[in-house]
Amino acid sequence: MKMHLDEKIWLIISFGMIMGFMAFTGYQTFVLGMGPPSNMETIDPQKVDVTAPFDNPGVYEIGENEYEVVMTLEIFSFNPGEIEVPAGSTVHFTMTSKDVTHGFQVAGTNLNAMVMPGHIQKISQKFDEPGEYLVLCNEYCGAGHQHMATTITVK
Ligand code: CUA
Structure with missing residues (x-):
């Protein structure tokens, strides 16, 4: 089965976005310490x-x-x-x-x-x-x- 080039491009873009959001959220939480302020x-x-x-x-x-x-x-x-x-x-x-x-x-x-x-x-x-x-x-x-x-x- 052959995958259409457009399909590959969009798969790569959406996977990249997910990784980007995860990296961003992880950076905020662990590097900037932006977790919820309560429950300390x-x-x-x-x-x-x-x-x-x-x-x-x-x-x-x-x-x-x-x-x-x-x-x-x-x-x-x-x-x-x-x-x-x-x-x-x-x-x-x-x-x-x-x-x-x-x-x-x-x-x-x-x-x-x-x-x-x-x-x-x-x-x-x-x-x-x-x-x-x-x-x-x-x-x-x-x-x-x-x-x-x-x-x-x-x-
Ligand atoms: Cu509802 Cu206390």
């Missing part, structure tokens, strides 16, 4: 309640207009459930899951993170506008997934 810190998901800082979930003032929210997620709640910060605050969320993978999405902001058991997720956001911000779990986590929500109050 791990935690034993069985011992979340006795591992600092998650043994004391809550809202902590860590500087002028700067807060840290230490949060645990579990089926089907966020702890702390009540979060209140003054307008203009920068809030650093430190989160982990005690059971399955959950999501942390805050409507009206760019906050959107996956919170997995065994991993510590960190994400920050400045809240300029006062209001009630809806926090949703956007990863299906079981029968009560649609009820997993809370609010962040910015005053």
Whole structure:
């Protein structure tokens, strides 16, 4: 069976493109270190309640207009459930899951993170506008997934 010259050319081009993309992705990942920024810190998901800082979930003032929210997620709640910060605050969320993978999405902001058991997720956001911000779990986590929500109050 004889292969048409055009066919050979296109095979070579498409194979070359695949190799090119793989080389490019590999260069970004291993040379430039452009992997996903999260999941760098791990935690034993069985011992979340006795591992600092998650043994004391809550809202902590860590500087002028700067807060840290230490949060645990579990089926089907966020702890702390009540979060209140003054307008203009920068809030650093430190989160982990005690059971399955959950999501942390805050409507009206760019906050959107996956919170997995065994991993510590960190994400920050400045809240300029006062209001009630809806926090949703956007990863299906079981029968009560649609009820997993809370609010962040910015005053
Ligand atoms: Cu937690 Cu869906």
